[in-house]
Amino acid sequence: MQRVRAEYQPKLPKTLQHTVKVKQGDATQSVADQEEIQKLFPNTYGLPIVEFEVDDAPSRVEEPFNVGIILSGGQAPGGHNVVSGIFDGIKKLNRESRLYGFLMGPQGFVDHQYMELTAGIIKDYRNTGGFDIIGSGRTKLETPEQFDKGLKILEELNIKALVIIGGDDSNTNAAVLAEYYKAKGVDVQVIGCPKTIDGDLKNKWIETSFGFDTACKVYSEVIGNIQRDCNSAKKYYHFIKLMGRSASHIALECALQTQPNICIISEEVAAKRMTLDNIVSYIAYVVSERAKLGWNFGTVLIPEGLIEFIPSMKQLINELNDVLTEHADEVASLEEMERLQKVHSYLTPVNAELFKSLPKAIALQLTLDRDSHGNVQVSLIETEKLISEMVEKRLEEMKEQGLYSGKFATQHHFFGYEGRCADPSNFDADYTYALGYNAAMLINAGLTGYMSSVRNLTAPTEEWIAGGIPITMMMNMERRHGKMKPVIQKALVELNGKPYLKFASQRETCALNTLYQYPGPIQYFGPSEICDRPSMTLLLEHDKIS
Ligand code: FBP
Numbered sequence: 001m002q003r004v005r006a007e008y009q010p011k012l013p014k015t016l017q018h019t020v021k022v023k024q025g026d027a028t029q030s031v032a033d034q035e036e037i038q039k040l041f042p043n044t045y046g047l048p049i050v051e052f053e054v055d056d057a058p059s060r061v062e063e064p065f066n067v068g069i070i071l072s073g074g075q076a077p078g079g080h081n082v083v084s085g086i087f088d089g090i091k092k093l094n095r096e097s098r099l100y101g102f103l104m105g106p107q108g109f110v111d112h113q114y115m116e117l118t119a120g121i122i123k124d125y126r127n128t129g130g131f132d133i134i135g136s137g138r139t140k141l142e143t144p145e146q147f148d149k150g151l152k153i154l155e156e157l158n159i160k161a162l163v164i165i166g167g168d169d170s171n172t173n174a175a176v177l178a179e180y181y182k183a184k185g186v187d188v189q190v191i192g193c194p195k196t197i198d199g200d201l202k203n204k205w206i207e208t209s210f211g212f213d214t215a216c217k218v219y220s221e222v223i224g225n226i227q228r229d230c231n232s233a234k235k236y237y238h239f240i241k242l243m244g245r246s247a248s249h250i251a252l253e254c255a256l257q258t259q260p261n262i263c264i265i266s267e268e269v270a271a272k273r274m275t276l277d278n279i280v281s282y283i284a285y286v287v288s289e290r291a292k293l294g295w296n297f298g299t300v301l302i303p304e305g306l307i308e309f310i311p312s313m314k315q316l317i318n319e320l321n322d323v324l325t326e327h328a329d330e331v332a333s334l335e336e337m338e339r340l341q342k343v344h345s346y347l348t349p350v351n352a353e354l355f356k357s358l359p360k361a362i363a364l365q366l367t368l369d370r371d372s373h374g375n376v377q378v379s380l381i382e383t384e385k386l387i388s389e390m391v392e393k394r395l396e397e398m399k400e401q402g403l404y405s406g407k408f409a410t411q412h413h414f415f416g417y418e419g420r421c422a423d424p425s426n427f428d429a430d431y432t433y434a435l436g437y438n439a440a441m442l443i444n445a446g447l448t449g450y451m452s453s454v455r456n457l458t459a460p461t462e463e464w465i466a467g468g469i470p471i472t473m474m475m476n477m478e479r480r481h482g483k484m485k486p487v488i489q490k491a492l493v494e495l496n497g498k499p500y501l502k503f504a505s506q507r508e509t510c511a512l513n514t515l516y517q518y519p520g521p522i523q524y525f526g527p528s529e530i531c532d533r534p535s536m537t538l539l540l541e542h543d544k545i546s
Contacts, residue, residue, distance in 0.1 A: 005423060005524060008127045010081060010433035012053075012456065013464035018313055020466075021055035022445045024048045024458055031203075031489050032476035040486050043182040044175065044449035047116065048252075049205065049384045051222055051467035052441060058244055064096030065160040067443060068114070068153075071136040072105050072166030076195045076211025078424040078432030080125040080133055082165050085436020087122050100157055105137025106170075109162075110146045112153040127429050129214070130421040141173040148181050154188050161189035161443040163436075167196035167209070168488040171451060175471035176486075178449035189448035191439050192471055197420055199249035199537070202491045205469040207457045207542075210435060211420070213535045214428045215243075216250055217522045218419035220257035224518035226413070227258060231514055234297045239384040243416030246305035247492045249537065255503055256536040258516045259510045260299035264287055265500065266309035267493040275312050276354070280387065284394040284404075286511045291406025295514065302387060304416070307378045316351045317376050323347065324376075336364055343367050359389040384412045425522050426532045430461050438466045458542040498540040520545045 020284055024218065025048045030037040038045045049359050067090055071079055083101070088096040101118045102108035115121075115134065125133045141147070141164075154162065164174040171192035178190035194206045197215035202208050219242060239259075244250040248266045255263035262283055283300060290298055305315050323346045324331060332340055340363055344352050355363060365381055388410045398404035424432060431454060439452040450468035457464060474488045509515065523531045539545045 002128075002415055002480050005127050006123070008429065010085075010277050010430045010523070011461035012430075012434055012437060013466050015052050016434060016437055016441065016466050018054040019057050019059040020052035020441050023051045023053050023059070025050065028470050028473040030472055030475045033486075035056060036471055036477050036484075037475050041175065041179045041449075044179045044470065045472045047449060047470035047472070047474070049467065049469055050442075050445070050447065050450070051465060052438070059092055061093045061444060064091065064094040064098070065229070065443070066098045066100065066158050067161050067163060068102060068109070068157070068159045068163065068442070069134070069163045070102045070106055070109055071131045071134060072164055072170035073136060073138055074167075074196065075129075075131045075136060075420040076197045076209070077129045077420070077422050078210040078428040079131045080128050080195055081424060081429050081432035081506055082195075082210070082436035082439070083117065083133060084126050085120050085438070086163060086432040086440050087117060087119075089437040089440025090443070093425035093440065098486065100159060101134035104135040105139055106141040106146075106173075107137050107139040108134070109141070109150045109153070110139070113150075114153065114157070128422065129423045141177060142170070151181070151186060151188065158215045159188065161191060161448075163191045163193060163439050163443075165193040165195050166489055167198070168201045171201070171471055172388075172475070172487045174451075175449055175475070178471070182448060189443055189446070191442050191447070191468075192451040193435050193439060197250065198244045198247055199253070200245075200247040200491045201488065203474055203489070205453050206451065206474070206530055207455055207456065208535070208538055210428055210432045211424075212249065213251070213431075213538075214422050214425045214522065216253040216257065216535055217425055217519065218422045219250065219415045220254045220519045221521050222415060222418065223254055223258045223260065223299070223301070224520065226514070227260065227516035228362045228518055230297050231516060232296065235407070237322035237388070238295055238411045238413065239302060239388045240299065241302045241304055241382075241384040241414045243377065244304050244421075246308060247490065248303040248305070249493055251301050251303040252493055252499055252503055253535050253537045255301055256499060256540075257517060257519050259506070259515045260301050261290070261511050261514075262298070263301040263503065263507070264303065264306060265493055265503070266303050266306045268495060268500075269306065270309040270311065271495055273311050276310055276390070279310070281393050283387065283391045284398065287408060288398060288404040288406065291404060291539040293512070295407075295520075296342065296407040299516070300387075301404060302384050304379060304383070306383050307381055312350075312354055316347075316354050317366070317378065319347055319351045320360045320376055324367065324370065331367065339367055340364065350438065359386060362386045362389075369449060382412070382414075384414065388412065422522070423524070426524060427534045430532075431457065434461075434464060434466065438468075441466070442468045458538055458544045461532075498543070499537045502540055502546075
């Protein structure tokens, strides 16, 4: 499989199969806070959207040029194809051009750790998952000292452009870096590429981030397998937490693909100001209704970021952060039970009550795990266990009241790392190769502060539209660590969007029936309608299915 897959030739949009020239659109504006963003990006604000069109000129450029790349943040399927796309693109323009990869993310750029990526190296990574070709890291590129240190190595290697392959934060930093070099009069271009399995870096011009499609397909395969098991043994409720940091796009896409009995959408929880108790009651209701039908089994999908979207939990976590900072030494020296009692005694009555209602293990977790800023690390909280334990407790109460007479046995799962480095689906393999190849063309066009953009993704690959979007156009001002900062607007699940509405329209039926779907493994070879099919989120958003 590895050998055959290595030979797959990703499909390119028709335009990129030719020599291209730039078609400029109108000047742009940021999505919000125009005045502030313009002030912060005087040299790169307002640039036009560009689209490539076929040119008759020869493709070769006279002068070879060197490009540097950074893989930033969490792995996402297709990263290696972005790299091979850039490589093929710059070599097409001039065979003597060179590609350098900075090692282990942005830190490699700052510390001058790099390697040249040659044809021989790239060959082994084509169409594979992972970021292991050069490694990735989460160092934030944000200070002038880092930019200047990085500039030294760019100058040393005669690098004309840097491509940062990352999520919303890394691309925000790409824009800041582009502005910094421009303001300094330095001739280095910076181009971003939209990466993240979370699917939250998207807007009108960036239809999806790469990796989302593959990761969701891998999770959906496994969820489908679990559902088959669940429906065979008919004895467990499976609580499945899905990665995605804060947005629920992954959980929603997996729910659309597999039709579980329950899927919680964090954005809905926040919008309806639901409490943890509301969520528990809803699940307990579905479990008890299914029990009446003789079904003591089911599947429940839970997005990773749920806790932070429950307003009351958010309030509790905020107060815990303060209490634990103020009484750090006192609390740290106490035994488990004493610690819980002490922390409880410092909380305001509403938060104290919620804290007391949590299962002991979760309450303890909330008092223990803190990040470098002293905040509770919500991503480490086993939400799937928290919720299932609370549902169990509720069902016991219901039993005592004669409202429930079923059995409730649980299994827990967390899917995230299983999908982040999977071999990219054909969609992601093509999309990422096109994003990389297109980035090489943006560099050749002399642009900086742009994100590589390939659109019209629900059409056949030949018809995809290639071009670039000024990163400042996607920005607004947000409070980060107590300060207002320019950042790319994160895309959360829209409750009036078609994917959510489709899910909401069928959830009652899915809850009270057993309508599981089993998508099976990603297909790399075979009929195009199976192998090249994009995510349901994308198809619904573009009215390709209803
Ligand atoms: P990015 O936003 O960097 O693409 O990361 C995505 C992600 O997979 C999240 O879904 C998850 O919460 C996080 O990375 C986990 O990262 P780490 O393994 O570094 O803790």
